[in-house]
Amino acid sequence: MTMTTGTPVRALRTLALGLLVAGLSGLSACGGKGEAQPKDEAKDSLEGRSKSESVNVTVEAVVPRPFSSRLALVGEVKAENDAIISAQTGGTLQRIVADRGRSVRRGDTLMVLDSRRQQAAFDAAEAQAGNVRLDVEAADRLHESGKGISDSDWKKARNGLKMAEAALANARIEVENCFITAPQAGVVAERFVDLGELVGPGAPLVQLVQGGVKVRCGLPENQTAGARVGMTARVRVPEAGLETQARVDWVGSVLQGDSRTLPMELRLTTKDGLRPGMACQVELDRPHDAQSIAVPLSVVQSAEDTTFVFVEVGGKAVRKNVRLGSRNGDSVEVLEGLQAGDRLITSGYRGLSEGQALAVVAPAGK
Secondary structure (H helix, E strand, C coil), rough: CCCHHHHHHHHHHHHHHHHHHHHHHHHHHHHHHHHCCCCCHHHHCCCCCCCCCEEEEEEECCCCCCCEEEEEEEEEEEEEEEEEECCCCEEEEEECCCCCCCCCECCEEEEEECCHHHHHHHHHHHHHHHHHHHHHHHHHHHHHCCCCCHHHHHHHHHHHHHHHHHHHHHHHHHHHHEEEEECCCEEEEEECCCCEEEEEECCCCEEEEEEEEEEEEEEEEHHHCCCCCCCCCEEEEEEEEEEEEEEEEEEECCEECCCCEEEEEECCCCCCCCCCCCCEEEEEECCCCCCEEEEHHCCCEEEEEEEEEEEEECCCCEEECCCCEECCEEEEEEEEECCCCCCCEEEECCCCCCCECCCCCCCCCC
16 A cells, blocks of 8 residues: 555656746746847947948938028017107196097197296296387487487497397297197107196106007117118017018117117008007018028037038048028028038938948938
């Protein structure tokens, strides 16, 4: 009995041990095949590739062509004629005839200042002129008779009359200056003083606007070359959903000291909805020479304060440092570094190095 039962037990133990070893071997094999590759090895990259191994690229011959760019500026909508009417004499504001929003014609009264002081001065000057005029009439009679007055005294009397009449005219102007009138037709846009307020000579009283609107903006100091009347632009007021074409109507001659910009004014094609004081975006069209070289902005790379592109020369990658100019959408002007006929690499340029072997292929879809 002992021999009969011992043999099956040993057999079962041998079988179980064999199955355990086989299972561990299978797991080890499966783990080796299914292990994820390191990211650096799985990624399609030029790292580690020798320069003799060809990299597929597409190229495009550099051809000079007309190139225009747009310069983005910030502008302000202004009235065609915008005048600040100031006091020419002092006094208390006594009456407002034309208030904000009122349309007026040239010569209409806008405001009235208290003129009692000026009127009193006028009355005194008028009386003084009357007295001097009587004295001169008497001097004239004596001078004509040839007795009682010398030529010198007679001339002094005549000069005294001129002085009295000049003083009277000045006093009349002071009275008239108490009545503030519109120098031109327009709309009263703003009033700067209130009833009863004491104003002095030169104090701003009202803002009078006339006609349509224009846009005023400033060119940065480094962008003033080539600025001229007739340049076209696009004007936008995003907040109001307004957009219109414009034309440069005036370019200043002197930079503004505070902003270091060259002022310019634009005449608008459409003025509907635009109001003085609105902030706007101006895209100024700047035509360039017909032989400009422009490249896609995407092919331009930068490293260590250097801007460069890659070109293909004899099946090799050649790095060319470039100096860029203006942009227009997805294109940028190249001022230095490229010339007509260069074979610009337009795809496959990422990760290239100087001297890398290239295989030029046709662009996708061609």
